[in-house]
Amino acid sequence: MRLVARAVSHLGALVLLATLWLLSAAAQAQGIESVLSPGKVVQSHAKVEADCKSCHVKFDRAAQDRLCSDCHKDIAADVRDKSGFHGRKLATQPSACRDCHTDHKGRNARIVELDVKAFDHTGLADWSLRGAHIKTECKSCHLPGKKWREAPQDCLSCHKKDDTHKGTLGPKCADCHTETDWKKTTFDHDKTRFALKDKHADAKCGDCHRDSNYRETPRTCIGCHRKDDEQLIKGRRGHQGQYGEKCETCHTAKAWKPSTFNHDVDTKYLLKGKHKPLECKACHTGHLYKQPVKSDCLSCHLKDDKHKGTLGKDCASCHNERGWKDQGKFDHDKTKFPLLGKHVEAECKACHKSQVFNEAPKDCIGCHEKDDKHDKTLGRDCGACHGERDWKTTKGKFDHDKTQFPLRNGHAVPKLECKACHKSLKDMRKTPLDCLSCHKKDDKHEGQLGARCESCHTDKTWKTTIGFDHAKTRFPLTGRHITTVCKDCHTTGARFKDAPMDCWSCHKKADKHKQTLGTACESCHNTRSWGLWNFDHDRQTSYRLEGPHAKVACITCHARPAPAGKKVAPTGNTCIACHRKDDVHDGAFGNRCEQCHVVDKWKRIINRGMSPPPVLPATPSVTPPAKPPAGTNRSPS
Known part of the structure; x- marks a missing residue:
């Protein structure tokens, strides 16, 4: 038993000595790392300078990126979501953190060197620079002492001083303003409670919205046009409030003059004869509602009574509205003549x-x-x-x-x-x-x-002809042409052979395509009805319409007038020919959009992770593309 006890005692001592030796070796190694440090870290890392393992793992250099992500969680989130500068850049150019950010160069060293002039803001940031923003200096949005990622992305943060509305319209400046020019607005007034129609559509904002106060603008006519009702305008005085404040009863936004008030419908006194062209003030000399006009003749025509009252006040027994001198009701038939x-x-x-x-x-x-x-x-x-x-x-x-x-x-x-x-x-x-x-x-x-x-005309009417059969001419009449009057086609009178035989010469005004589809109207339209047309783009052309292209209006792609002798103007057969404005890459990935996008849905991307295609020079083609092979889901879009 004593031997066993002694052996156990010796074993415990050995374990204790081994433990002390390992601890001493670890302390010695840590001391060596401190002695071999290449230099002081930057000020932001100074708090972990003594603890090397905060940034380094022995014998595992790749683990350093993981430790960086543990501290810089916002950047780690960008990398994970492939957003922001780090997320976008590492998605296409994977690299380690230390390739760009170096340390141990002193407290005041810059471990981030960014070439702002060569920086691709569209490809490497979540905020694409457009319009006037392209020429804006970085410091205008990226304030000193703030991280680049902390730059605001809402308009009001930068343009608060430009907000002439003083916050009354909220922070969504982009609803009206664009990046091209702050003073040019795209606001749709028709979506408000006061749609702009007729003359109101040409009015300047300041005419109604004084001092940029938009919410308190009156919506009644008199609210803006009181001065037109009271002041002297072009030598003529307004109503002076004589006819009340319901301007819309007589006036419209289409034109302040003439009045649209219908006296025959809106009142009980029909205006006939000479009364019809009279101005309102000829009879309405007082307030319209406080001093109503009497409906008897003598109230207005006392000075016109040449009988000086000898025939009484019933002027209408002889006179009428056609003319005061017209004795309308006198029955001459009861005389000898x-x-x-x-x-x-x-x-x-x-x-x-x-x-x-x-x-x-x-x-x-x-x-x-x-x-x-x-x-x-x-x-x-x-x-x-x-x-x-x-x-x-x-x-x-x-x-x-x-x-x-x-x-x-x-x-x-x-x-x-x-x-x-x-x-x-x-x-x-x-x-x-x-x-x-x-x-x-x-x-x-x-x-x-x-x-x-008389061989063609009759004595019933000179314009009626007999015996003429248009079917025997070079232009038989079919469809709607049968009911068309002669002069619509024969514009030179009786020189019938001068009339053109092609559709375009007569139907120029009906060409809604503005010559973009040429002059061969008969290729789509027929004589039965101009509105009935049939054109199979897939069979009659070499450019097959797929997906959303099948619903696009012709003039969307064929926007230019057709050259002389051509059916249509040449259109490019590449996606970029029509979708250059949709290229959010600003040409960085060339003009072969179909390598990543599909015709069914522009935002659905294929071939993710591929290297960017080489940038090819944009050379518009006048030859339509050949039909794509069966089963393909790609098409120029």
């Missing part, structure tokens, strides 16, 4: 030369002697041919159908005056009977088709 035809419109004084009305003559020649163009060769019985409806229209005993030229249709009385054919009213029998003698000035053919007008 009923008024018929043009006599109804004649003024009283035309026949009644004096106040003795019975002295007026009752036969035609008594008043119309100066109108007798026959120089009395046909006697005094004017009523035998002429009637009260029109002196130039004949009626009565004379029957033109008993002559060699019966009057039919367009020649019939009263559509045609006698003098139209009878140039001399004193010699009416020598009037020619052929069409051209009277209608030479109407011959739009300029004599090319001869003198037999």
Whole structure:
């Protein structure tokens, strides 16, 4: 038992000695590392300078990056998310922390050297510089004493002094302003409670929003146009509040003048005759609501009463709104001379030369002697041919159908005056009977088709033709062309062969493509309806439309007018030809977008991790690309 006890005692002593020796060796090694330190670390690492293992692991240099990430958690998060400067750079160029950041060069050493002039802000930062930001100095956003990553990304942090709204519109400056020019806004006023229409669309912001106060701007007309209602403008004084404050009752934003107030609909007093063109103030001399206008005639026309009240106040019993001198309600038919035809419109004084009305003559020649163009060769019985409806229209005993030229249709009385054919009213029998003698000035053919007008025209109407079959010409009429009037195509009158035979010459105004798709309209449209068109881009061209391209409007890609003799203007067959503005890489990855992007969805990336393709010179091609192989999911986009 004593031997066993002694052996155990010796074993414990050996263990104790071994432990002390290991501790001494560790302390000695730590002391050696301190002695062999290459120099002092920077000030930010000074607190861990004595503890080498905070940054180093023996015999494992790769572990140093892990220790860096443990302290710099924000950078570690960027690397993990492939965002920020470190995340973007290490995603394409993996390297160790010590390759860029060196230490042990003294407390004031700079362990970060960044070439700000050559820095790719678009490719290596989360904030792409656009517009005016491209020329902005770094220190304008990256303030001294702050980390580069701490630069704000909201507009107001940098542009607070430029905020003329004084915070009333919130911090989202980008809703209205752009990076190109702070003073140019893209605000859509139609999404507010006051959509800008007509003349309001041309108004400057400051006209309504005084002192950049946008939320308290009035939305009523009188709120902005009170001065137009009260002040003297261009020599004319406004309503002076006489018509109230509901300007929109009469005025619109399309034009302040003329007024849109409809007196016949909006009031109980219809404006007729001479009342219709009168200005409002002619009758409304007081306040519209406090001093209403009376509706009787004498209230306004007291100065016009030539009878001086002898016939009472019922002016309307004789006069009407067409004219004060028009005795509209007097019934002349109850006299010995009923008024018929043009006599109804004649003024009283035309026949009644004096106040003795019975002295007026009752036969035609008594008043119309100066109108007798026959120089009395046909006697005094004017009523035998002429009637009260029109002196130039004949009626009565004379029957033109008993002559060699019966009057039919367009020649019939009263559509045609006698003098139209009878140039001399004193010699009416020598009037020619052929069409051209009277209608030479109407011959739009300029004599090319001869003198037999009746072969195509009728006496019903000169514009109606008979017997002409357009199907026998070089241009048969089909579809909507059948109902089209001749002059729409034959713009040179009767020179029918001058009419063009191609669609474009007649349908220029209907070309919504602005010549970007050429002049061969028939390749898509037909004569049944201009709005019905059919064009199969996949079969009729060598450029197959896939994915979202199938829904894009033609003019989106074909934006330039077609050259002479060409169907369409040449378009590039590369993605970048149309999507240069979508290239967030600013050309850094060349123009072969299809290596990473797909036509179905631009934001879905393929071939991640590949080296950037070489930058090729942009050479637009005029030859459309060949159809892609079956099953491929790539297409120029």
